[in-house]
Amino acid sequence: MSETEQILRTEYSEIMQKSYIDYAMSVIIARALPDVRDGLKPVQRRTLYDMYELGIRYDKPYRKCARIVGDTMGKYHPHGDSSIYDALVVMAQEFKKGMPLVDGHGNFGSIEGDGAAAMRYTEARLEKITQEAYLADLDKDVVDFGPNFDETEKEPLVLPVKVPNILINGAEGIAVGMATSIPPHNFGEVIEGVKAYMKNPDINTEQMMQYISGPDFPTGGIVVNKDDLLQIYSTGMGKIKIRGRIEIEQVKGGKERIVITEIPYTMIGAGIGKFLNDVYNLVETKKTTDIVDISNQSSKEGIRIVIELKKGANATQLCNLLYKKTRLEDTFGVNMLAVAEGKPETMGLVPIIRHHxxxxxxxxxxxxxxxxxxxxxxxxxxxxxxxxCDVIDLIIEILRGSKNIKEAKACLVEGETGAIKFKSEASKKQASELHFTERQATAILEMRLYKLIGLEIEALLKDHDTTLKNIAEYEEILNNRSAMAKVIIKELDAFKKEYAQERKTTIENGAEIVLEEPKVEEMDVVFLMDRFGYARTIDVTAYERNKEAADSENKYVIICKNTDKIGIFTSQGQMHLLKVADLPYGKFRDKGQPIDNLSNYNSSEENLIFVASLEQMRLHKMLFATKTGMLKMVDGAEFDVAKRTTAATKLSDGDEVIKIGFYEEEMHLIMQSKKGMFLRIEAGSIPEKKKGAVGVRGIRLAMGDELEEVYLMQAGENIVVPLKGKELELNRLRVGNRDTKGVKHT
Structure with missing residues (x-):
């Protein structure tokens, strides 16, 4: 080890903590969250600035996106090209942005989730609004510049955006430990809100909402919780409930059709396909029988999803079903988080406008x-x-009498005449009184002779008057805040006049959707489930006709009501409930559906050990046995719960349920261990416990032994168990006491 090197010993956890905090702050500040001032994330800011630098203006030809992405990545954004291109694409999608910032040419994706074409095929240029309101005045030192990642270029730390982009276009981003979600708003409303704040800085959120009434999503739709918006905009957090817009059209033959013309903003992309599938499922599961056909007729002109109804269908009730059971009514989670003064901060509507x-x-x-x-x-x-111009003859004399430019300049600035030849002493004396500034002297020496023409002198005097007016105007703006406010407001009015659009989203207090569930006629059905976990229900008469085949082909056969629920118990101590009504009902030979698809049960992670109807459970006490020898009896009514999944029993670490059964009078329970120990006890001796209890010890097991099987035997019944090539009749076992070792049989 050289003399200059030294080993620093430090706590590993401290280094990890510091490194992770540094990483988190880097993601928060330099990647995922927008700056409250320009409403842009670094990748968006750098892409727009690069397009500005490349001269890809709105009135110039389009340029390949690959060129823009490559240039941005090489100069300003040292990350993957896909992240830059994705940001560029989103800024060009009018269905995602309230005010697109990039004018895309080519396939930039669709509202239905189709991706954009590769960057080598698409082209782009700046939108006019981006050039005028986002990138103007960069040459006037209006924002600070900093070095890029390799310190070979300068980049703006923030763009001089003149409109509140963070509200107009909204923002979405996931950082480390925090996320932002800001909805888009109407361009004209936001500008009116800014003007209102400038006229009254003490304005509160309620007053501000007279100008900015709520979000304005590019997909339209209806915000139905207007009364919640004040709280959301005050705190910067909350949930906006949005619905798609539905029209009911009359069709020939007295039929009606439901036409969806606007979708919730959250349904953009794969959400439309998911909605269509959800409608198919409503038909398949017989939640409705009124839908004849559904087709997506959406195009560039807009969304048009048509649902054809059968004659006499209740269209209003069906609309409520769609709102309740699909994403046609959805929530947009608002978390107005942005970087303000270098720190992430959740802000309400007024603080965001104040920062702007x-x-x-x-x-x-x-x-x-x-x-x-x-x-x-x-x-x-x-x-x-x-x-x-007034002493031009003298200046010409000075120039002709000087040996070099240095002598002439010294005479013009300081009146030094010693080295210059003059025609007369009067000229010399007059020259010694000259006191031009350095800048004036340089301009005089660089002046061309044509500037002495009368018209040119008049133009010079006119320019001087204009300059004096400009100076007075600029000084007034800088010295008087109200004058500056007028200038800003005048510019905002010009932007509003050119770019404001009608509001697309309606804001109202929509009535809560009440869905009248159709009354199901209660009847007996037979639940069938095969050994592969496929379940279905059939008519009782169909079962009786095929009883032998049904019993042999299925692992569980339960007669129950179609309004009942089925409990699925697992070795992990969980009980999953599924509604009988959710099971496919049909003919005996129809294929069922996997119970994984109908309940929370997961066959790849859980072992199914017992299935029963809720009606059966209510009428019985249930016996539980685990592999460590724990037993308990539970009142079956305890499993009549609303939750789809509940803990059926409490298990110790490493333990699992191996047997569940219904208790009958005078029933005996026989435990068999892996090491050949058998213990027969009266089931009535097992104490009743709550479902959340562990239970009591049923058998004392030797070290390394565990229960392999548990048998429930009715009085007078005999169960024969194969044991190492022999047979053991369980009714011959002597009845013992619970919590004893039992008898060994080999």
Whole structure:
């Protein structure tokens, strides 16, 4: 080890903690969350700036997206090309953004979830609004620039966005330990909200909502919880309930059809296909018999999903069913989280606008300071040239009498005449009184002779007047906040006039959907489940006709009501409930459905050991036995619960249920261990416990032994068990006491 190297010993957990915090902050600040000032994530900001730098303006030809992505990645964003292209695509999709920032040419995906074409095929350029409201004035020192990742380029730390983009386009992002979800809003409403804040900085959320009434999704739809919006916009968090828009059309023959013309914003993409499948399932599971056909007739003109109904169908009731059972009514989770002053912060509507307005004042101050500085420089030069025109003959004499430019400049600035030849002493004396500034002297020396023409001098005087007016205007804006506010508002009004659109989303207090479940006529059915876990129900008469085949082909055969529930018990101590009504009902030879699809049971992770109807359970006490020899009796009524999954028993670590059965009077229970121990006890000696209890010990097992099988035997019944080539008749076993070792049989 060299002298300069040294080993630093530190706690491993401290390094891990610091590294993870550094990583988390990097993701939060530099990747996943937008800046509250321009409403852009770094990848979006860098892509737009790169397009600006490449000159891909709205009035210029489109350029290949691959060129934009490659240039952005090479100069500013050292991450994967797909993340840059994905950001570029989303900024061009009018169904995702309230105000698209990129003008895409080619296949940029669809509202139905089709992906965009590869970047080598698509082209893009900036939208006009992006150029005018997002990237203008970058040459006027309005925002700070910083080095890029390899310090070979400069990039803006924030774009000088003049409209509240974070509200107009919304934002979605998942960081580490936090996420943002801001809905899009109406362009014109947001601008009115900004103007209202500038006129009254003490405005509250309720007053602000007179201008910004709520979100305006590009997909339209209906927000139905208007009364919740005040709380959401005050805290920056909450849930917006949105519904698709439905129209009921009359068709020939007295029929009706339901036409969905707008979808919830959350249904964009794969959600439309999922909705169509959900409607198919409503028909398949007989939740409705009124739907004849469904077709997706959506096109570039808009969404049009048509559901054909049979004659006499209740269209209103069916609309309620669609809202209740599909994603046609959905919730948009709002979490208005953004980076403000370098820190992630959840903000309400007014604080977001406050940050935006403060940023506008900062941009305006820097812009007009830069413009004022340029006008003052211009004024200085103009005044020098005007003064020079009055003494032009003397200046010509100085130039002709000077050996070099240095002597001439020294004379113009400081009046030094020693090295210059003059025609007369008067000229020399007049020259010694000259006091032009450095900048004026340089302009005079660079002045061309044609500037001495009368019209040119008039133009110079006119420019000087314009410059003086500009200086007065800029100084007024910089010294008077109300004057600056007028300038900002005037610009906002111009943007609103050109780019504002009608609101697409309706906001109202919609009535809660009440779904009248059709009354099912109660009748007896037979539940059949084969050894592969496929279940179905059939008519009792169909079962009786095929009783022998049904009993031999199925593992579980239960006569129950069609309004009942079936309990599925697993070795892990869980009970899953499924409604009999959810099972396919049909002919004896029809194929059933896997119970995995109908309940929370997962055959790949759980072992099924017992199945019974809720009606059976209510009428019986149930015996539980585990492989460690624990026993208990539970009142079956305890399993009449609303939850789809509940703990049927409590298990110790490593233990599992091996037997569940119904208790009958004078029943005996026989336990058989792996090491050949048998114990027969009266089932009535097992104490009754709650379903959440562990139970009591049934048999004392030797070290390394465990229960292999448990038999329930009725009085007078005999069960014969094969045992190492012999047979053991269980009714010959002597009845013992619970919690004893039992008898060994080999």
């Amino acid at each position: 307005v403060n940023f506008q004042y900062e941009i305006a101050t820097r812009k007009y300071t830069t413009l004022l500085k340029k006008e003052l420089e211009k004024k200085e030069i103009q005044e020098g040239l005007i003064k020079a």
